Amino acid sequence: MADIKYEITGQFGKISESSKGWTKELNLISWNDRDPKYDIREWAPGHEKMGKGVTLTADELKELKRLLNEMDI
């Protein structure tokens, strides 16, 4: 993924941290200088490497919030 340029423009918190220090985070990320999107993804310590994740628009994040608030969790 060396050719992907990104900038973390917002950080909303850590979802979890593994024993090896990788964190699952909710961020706002601009990919290749485009408008930033919300992003749920695993990161190595210091954001040195990124793992798998999913990007979400603002509307998708709102819908996800709505779904979670309907669930008995």
Next chain:
Amino acid sequence: MADIKYEITGQFGKISESSKGWTKELNLISWNDRDPKYDIREWAPGHEKMGKGVTLTADELKELKRLLNEMDI
């Protein structure tokens, strides 16, 4: 990903749908007969193909819900 066995054991809703019919969904999925995990992922119509996504434990989903409810969205 032909060697990955999975079963969707819970469906909690659609986050969005693209013009080509792919949906972003929140599901509970058992991967390779292991205990099911929550999963945010894109799917082709009829779940025929899966796209990128992220899996979450119950604790991670709860923490994500807490973060989203702290945000002004």
